[in-house]
Amino acid sequence: xxxxxxxxxxxxxxxxxxxxxxxxxxxxxxxxxxxxxxxxxxxxxxxxxxxxxxxxxxxxxxxxxxxxxxxxxxxxxxxxxxxxxxxxxxxxxxxxxxxxxxxxxxxxxxxxxxxxxxxxxxxxxxxxxxxxxxxxxxxxxxxxxxxxxxxxxxxxxxxxxxxxxxxxxxxxxxxxxxxxxxxxxxxxxxxxxxxxxxxxxxxxxxxxxxxxxxxxxxxxxxxxxxxxxxxxxxxxxxxxxxxxxxxxxxxxxxxxxxxxxxxxxxxxxxxxxxxxxxxxxxxxxxxxxxxxxxxxxxxxxxxxxxxxxxxxxxxxxxxxxxxxxxxxxxxxxxxxxxxxxxxxxxxxxxxxxxxxxxxxxxxxxxxxxxxxxxxxxxxxxxxxxxxxxxxxxxxxxxxxxxxxxxxxxxxxxxxxxxxxxxxxxxxxxxxxxxxxxxxxxxxxxxxxxxxxxxxxxxxxxxxxxxxxxxxxxxxxxxxxxxxxxxxxxxxxxxxxxxxxxxxxxxxxxxxxxxxxxxxxxxx
Amino acid sequence: xxxxxxxxxxxxxxxxxxxxxxxxxxxxxxxxxxxxxxxxxxxxxxxxxxxxxxxxxxxxxxxxxxxxxxxxxxxxxxxxxxxxxxxxxxxxxxxxxxxxxxxxxxxxxxxxxxxxxxxxxxxxxxxxxxxxxxxxxxxxxxxxxxxxxxxxxxxxxxxxxxxxxxxxxxxxxxxxxxxxxxxxxxxxxxxxxxxxxxxxxxxxxxxxxxxxxxxxxxxxxxxxxxxxxxxxxxxxxxxxxxxxxxxxxxxxxxxxxxxxxxxxxxxxxxxxxxxxxxxxxxxxxxxxxxxxxxxxxxxxxxxxxxxxxxxxxxxxxxxxxxxxxxxxxxxxxxxxxx
Numbered sequence: 117x118x119x120x121x122x123x124x125x126x127x128x129x130x131x132x133x134x135x136x137x138x139x140x141x142x143x144x145x146x147x148x149x150x151x152x153x154x155x156x157x158x159x160x161x162x163x164x165x166x167x168x169x170x171x172x173x174x175x176x177x178x179x180x181x182x183x184x185x186x187x188x189x190x191x192x193x194x195x196x197x198x199x200x201x202x203x204x205x206x207x208x209x210x211x212x213x214x215x216x217x218x219x220x221x222x223x224x225x226x227x228x229x230x231x232x233x234x235x236x237x238x239x240x241x242x243x244x245x246x247x248x249x250x251x252x253x254x255x256x257x258x259x260x261x262x263x264x265x266x267x268x269x270x271x272x273x274x275x276x277x278x279x280x281x282x283x284x285x286x287x288x289x290x291x292x293x294x295x296x297x298x299x300x301x302x303x304x305x306x307x308x309x310x311x312x313x314x315x316x317x318x319x320x321x322x323x324x325x326x327x328x329x330x331x332x333x334x335x336x337x338x339x340x341x342x343x344x345x346x347x348x349x350x351x352x353x354x355x356x357x358x359x360x361x362x363x364x365x366x367x368x369x370x371x372x373x374x375x376x377x378x379x380x381x382x383x384x385x386x387x388x389x390x391x392x393x394x395x396x397x398x399x400x401x402x403x404x405x406x407x408x409x410x411x412x413x414x415x416x417x418x419x420x421x422x423x424x425x426x427x428x429x430x431x432x433x434x435x436x437x438x439x440x441x442x443x444x445x446x447x448x449x450x451x452x453x454x455x456x457x458x459x460x461x462x463x464x465x466x467x468x469x470x471x472x473x474x475x476x477x478x479x480x481x482x483x484x485x486x487x488x489x490x491x492x493x494x495x496x497x498x499x500x501x502x503x504x505x506x507x508x509x510x511x512x513x514x515x516x517x518x519x520x521x522x523x524x525x526x527x528x529x530x531x532x533x534x535x536x537x538x539x540x541x542x543x544x545x546x547x548x549x550x551x552x553x554x555x556x557x558x559x560x561x562x563x564x565x566x567x568x569x570x571x572x573x574x575x576x577x578x579x580x581x582x583x584x585x586x587x588x589x590x591x592x593x594x595x596x597x598x599x600x601x602x603x604x605x606x607x608x609x610x611x612x613x614x615x616x617x618x619x620x621x622x623x624x625x626x627x628x629x630x631x632x633x634x635x636x637x638x639x
Numbered sequence: 640x641x642x643x644x645x646x647x648x649x650x651x652x653x654x655x656x657x658x659x660x661x662x663x664x665x666x667x668x669x670x671x672x673x674x675x676x677x678x679x680x681x682x683x684x685x686x687x688x689x690x691x692x693x694x695x696x697x698x699x700x701x702x703x704x705x706x707x708x709x710x711x712x713x714x715x716x717x718x719x720x721x722x723x724x725x726x727x728x729x730x731x732x733x734x735x736x737x738x739x740x741x742x743x744x745x746x747x748x749x750x751x752x753x754x755x756x757x758x759x760x761x762x763x764x765x766x767x768x769x770x771x772x773x774x775x776x777x778x779x780x781x782x783x784x785x786x787x788x789x790x791x792x793x794x795x796x797x798x799x800x801x802x803x804x805x806x807x808x809x810x811x812x813x814x815x816x817x818x819x820x821x822x823x824x825x826x827x828x829x830x831x832x833x834x835x836x837x838x839x840x841x842x843x844x845x846x847x848x849x850x851x852x853x854x855x856x857x858x859x860x861x862x863x864x865x866x867x868x869x870x871x872x873x874x875x876x877x878x879x880x881x882x883x884x885x886x887x888x889x890x891x892x893x894x895x896x897x898x899x900x901x902x903x904x905x906x907x908x909x910x911x912x913x914x915x916x917x918x919x920x921x922x923x924x925x926x927x928x929x930x931x932x933x934x935x936x937x938x939x940x941x942x943x944x945x946x947x948x949x950x951x952x953x954x955x956x957x958x959x960x961x962x963x964x965x966x967x968x969x970x971x972x973x974x975x976x977x
Contacts, residue, residue, distance in 0.1 A: 145812035324934035
């Protein structure tokens with residue numbers, strides 16, 4: 117009992133043990149940037165992931181050859197050199213030559229060389245996972261000398277420099293091969309460690325909880341102010357909001373449309389909102405009857421009230437997409453008329469296609485958020501008005517494979533572009549080569565569209581490309597394999613004392629922490 | 640001889656239970672929707688990459704062959720690699736286990752302290768208003784769900800009053816002490832990092848209190864009932880009548896005897912805390928085994944889920960076995976009857 121008493125007394129007196137260290141703790145807090153993330157990370161190996169929620173530590177720990185130029189929260193479509201001092205199209209018209217900047221060093225002090233660039237891209241290709249898909253036209257990478265590297269493509273690609281600015285296209289220190297197990301190309305090790313030349317490096321990772329990054333002592337661009345970054349996973353929205361309100365996180369990712377207005381009213385908090393090209397769409401399985409019939413697809417499109425969903429479900433924090441391409445992407449036509457709900461035409465088209473009233477279909481989707489659930493419910497209700505019975509089938513993320521394999525009637529699709537070009541949307545959502553796993557979820561196949569998209573992909577003339585994409589867009593709009601519901605707005609909240617943030621709403625989760633600072637502490 | 644037979648029989652039962660648990664978890668995890676090969680290969684991996692992964696994981700083998708291979712690896716201490724991180728799951732679990740143990744031991748310390756002190760006090764004042772109040776508090780503790788209690792404590796002490804930290808083991812600005820025991824409080828104290836110690840204790844308080852308040856009710860009731868029985872024994876009355884101070888009689892004579900059934904419950908309570916910590920760790924974002932397994936459940940990380948289940952089951956049966964042995968040691972009747 118006496119021992120228990122001593123231990124209890126010790127615990128109760130503990131809060132006064134370190135009063136003298138409060139200033140040091142407070143200073144450490146000021147130089148720590150805490151980012152509250154809505155989901156945990158699965159891996160930080162750049163060669164294996166294309167999921168945006170994994171990008172933050174990658175973008176801070178590694179450098180790419182090029183990076184997007186951002187203005188007012190959106191990419192301009194231009195790129196600037198990060199590791200690359202200069203770049204040009206080679207004489208053969210399909211290879212790209214890059215010259216590296218001098219004195220960029222990995223976190224072990226070794227120089228970033230052309231050989232490291234070659235290693236990184238060949239590793240991605242050999243792994244053959246998500247990031248390799250964007251490099252499908254890449255045939256070889258040659259290190260010509262220590263600072264010059266050539267990317268040899270199978271065909272001309274005007275967007276290749278933009279692809280190289282994507283977050284997974286980083287340069288990795290080839291010494292990671294010392295951690296290789298079997299022939300995994302150090303995949304296991306890189307899934308939780310970093311080996312890059314970025315301003316920070318991963319210091320520790322408590323899975324599902326937080327990742328801590330600290331400065332890379334050899335970085336060319338050393339951090340201006342923050343000596344520690346904590347990427348803290350707080351899945352519950354209300355908890356994340358509470359932590360922001362109490363100042364225990366500085367940046368609040370994943371502000372949902374239903375809480376945006378309340379967050380905007382919080383004192384000491386700024387809400388940042390910009391349109392993005394993230395399109396939420398209802399994809400119809402064009403290989404399964406009756407969605408093979410354009411009249412049925414048209415009827416479903418006309419039965420949906422997009423404006424009601426955008427205002428009711430997303431609380432106005434979204435833009436309507438009247439065509440295939442959202443605003444900000446070349447080829448977007450702002451003059452296209454809004455698709456208005458027309459129930460009588462929808463019913464007539466269904467009747468004409470032989471669809472009896474109360475015919476049942478299944479809408480399969482992953483309930484990733486309350487917004488997705490509400491969108492599915494709204495679709496169910498709106499299609500009921502047209503006489504269709506929609507069953508909702510919620511899927512675990514891993515069970516979404518059945519949708520990718522084509523075993524579904526209707527599904528909710530969420531597609532985006534990382535840079536202002538029609539290619540990411542048109543190529544992946546509508547080219548038959550990408551049916552299913554390639555994320556052409558509606559499994560749409562039209563030889564004419566395929567031909568136009570392939571020509572556009574390799575056309576080096578900007579005007580010609582835009583014209584080809586516009587032509588493909590018109591055909592897709594006429595055949596309507598997907599109903600584009602809305603384009604979501606990027607929402608981010610942060611404490612007012614966080615300064616210098618240059619946020620790109622098209623690439624959420626990527627920050628310029630190295631040049632950010634707190635309050636009036638501008639160094 | 641009968642005691643030996645009983646021990647051997649219990650050991651065989653123990654093995655059978657563990658084997659059943661491995662079989663059930665294995666079958667369930669292989670029947671759930673979701674393809675581990677797809678998960679490991681990544682969301683946009685092509686069919687070829689997925690097939691390659693399936694073969695590497697042995698998922699192209701028949702189910703019984705997969706189970707035989709799983710058992711074979713298990714016997715060698717290999718619980719497999721995480722689908723998400725590719726690292727051995729046992730190592731991953733071992734890395735976070737000190738956090739869970741620190742929380743559980745603190746909770747156990749609080750709940751035992753509360754249970755014993757209040758249980759004895761209620762038994763001594765048997766039938767009084769104080770006794771009724773303590774019994775009501777114990778019933779509340781047993782009935783209230785830990786997730787509700789945790790959220791309430793969090794809202795009051797962090798959200799409203801702002802006097803205790805909300806989540807995690809330590810403020811994000813502070814670096815954890817160098818790992819010696821894995822317990823932040825102990826490591827910070829051993830290294831003289833008083834600011835870290837204070838911060839770690841503050842972070843520990845709410846989750847430990849949540850676990851303790853939920854578990855102290857059962858302990859209190861056992862101590863109270865046991866003390867009431869012991870206090871009515873002739874030798875206690877004799878001790879009081881012979882002039883021994885009442886305090887000495889209660890704590891030195893009565894409590895020692897009343898603790899015998901309590902000690903056996905304590906072991907099982909400790910194992911129950913391991914499961915209870917899953918919920919509490921999630922609410923307070925405590926980076927322990929509970930949080931890890933919940934993450935694994937969401938990610939369908941089967942090897943991790945199975946490793947946690949098998950280890951917790953083993954802990955349960957081993958503690959049960961130890962309790963049986965303890966009972967046999969304490970109570971000769973059990974040894975005789977078998």
